[in-house]
Amino acid sequence: xxxxxxxxxxxxxxxxxxxxxxxxxxxxxxxxxxxxxxxxxxxxxxxxxxxxxxxxxxxxxxxxxxxxxxxxxxxxxxxxxxxxxxxxxxxxxxxxxxxxxxxxxxxxxxxxxxxxxxxxxxxxxxxxxxxxxxxxxxxxxxxxxxxxxxxxxxxxxxxxxxxxxxxxxxxxxxxxxxxxxxxxxxxxxxxxxxxxxxxxxxxxxxxxxxxxxxxxxxxxxxxxxxxxxxxxxxxxxxxxxxxxxxxxxxxxxxx
Numbered sequence: 001x002x003x004x005x006x007x008x009x010x011x012x013x014x015x016x017x018x019x020x021x022x023x024x025x026x027x028x029x030x031x032x033x034x035x036x037x038x039x040x041x042x043x044x045x046x047x048x049x050x051x052x053x054x055x056x057x058x059x060x061x062x063x064x065x066x067x068x069x070x071x072x073x074x075x076x077x078x079x080x081x082x083x084x085x086x087x088x089x090x091x092x093x094x095x096x097x098x099x100x101x102x103x104x105x106x107x108x109x110x111x112x113x114x115x116x117x118x119x120x121x122x123x124x125x126x127x128x129x130x131x132x133x134x135x136x137x138x139x140x141x142x143x144x145x146x147x148x149x150x151x152x153x154x155x156x157x158x159x160x161x162x163x164x165x166x167x168x169x170x171x172x173x174x175x176x177x178x179x180x181x182x183x184x185x186x187x188x189x190x191x192x193x194x195x196x197x198x199x200x201x202x203x204x205x206x207x208x209x210x211x212x213x214x215x216x217x218x219x220x221x222x223x224x225x226x227x228x229x230x231x232x233x234x235x236x237x238x239x240x241x242x243x244x245x246x247x248x249x250x251x252x253x254x255x
Contacts, residue, residue: 003078004045005147006036007060007071008085010053011157016234017241021049027066029053033241035155036083038248043255045081050074053235056089057135061142072139075146082143082152083202083251087190090132092119093182094237097160100175101223120175125182133189140197152199153251156190157183158220158243159208168214170223202254204247211246219243 006012015029021037024030030051031037040047050071052059059065060072075082088094099116107113118124136154143152161179162168168176187205194201211219220243223236234240239247 001044001046002080004036004040004043004047004081004083005074005079005150006034006047006049006051006083007074007143008051008083008155009055009089010051010235010238011088012036012083012085012155013049013051013053014234014239014244015053016238017244024049025052025066025068027053028068029235031244033244034239035244035247035251038245039081039083039251039255042248042252048074051085054089055086057086057132057139058090060084060086060139061135072142072146075143075150077147077149079147079150081255082147082150083155084139084143084152084199085155085157086139087132087136087186088157090135091125091128091182091186093157093179093186094160095119096125096175096182097171097179097237098223100171100179120178122178122181125178129182129185129189132186133192136189136193137196140193140199144198151255153202153254154190154194154199155202155247155251156187156205158204158239158247159183159212160220160237162212162214163209166214168222200254202247202250204250207250208243208246211243213237217242219246 014031014034017031021030021032099119213222
């Protein structure tokens with residue numbers, strides 16, 4: 001049986017999409033119906049899923065997360081397939097959108113207001129985007145070194161925001177524009193990292209332009225109905241079950 005290792009953050013883990021993966025750490029948010037599990041079932045892969053909500057590129061490469069070792073250490077050279085979805089937490093992508101969805105008055109609160117201002121500061125977002133470019137390439141190089149015989153797919157993020165001119169309430173147009181800029185830049189940097197390191201790219205963002213969170217057939221969730229994850233419901237501003245199925249189909253098509 002061919003071995004498949006899935007690496008990444010909550011966008012790959014699938015928090016709130018039931019049921020939870022067997023044996024998954026409580027805080028991982030790892031679903032048994034995320035795209036890795038769906039692909040593994042379809043192709044009869046032996047899956048090792050170490051995706052973890054909140055993961056950054058540092059958690060893939062060097063840092064422990066809730067006692068879990070760096071995700072990259074799972075690779076031992078026996079893999080046929082590796083998928084990676086990472087980078088959004090490095091640049092504060094979803095936190096930016098969640099901050100933008102809060103009532104305007106929250107921006108005046110002690111401590112919280114400063115964090116919100118930082119997240120919605122375009123210059124700060126540009127700086128962290130410049131830094132994640134190198135981190136994504138480091139992930140690709142290390143994955144390729146550890147899994148020399150595998151097909152390694154960077155899977156970029158599903159589109160969350162509607163195109164310019166379509167309201168994304170409760171976000172202001174200015175904040176939505178910043179979110180779109182962060183998303184498009186991260187998408188490009190992910191593709192660049194894949195190309196630079198001999199990996200492949202799954203363009204989930206491009207495939208989901210018409211399935212943004214505010215569309216009639218969304219593949220992701222909005223921040224409007226609930227602010228924190230609820231049992232049995234996908235996390236706000238994250239893939240839903242349809243989104244995970246769509247990403248699995250994209251991977252299957254490339255395989």
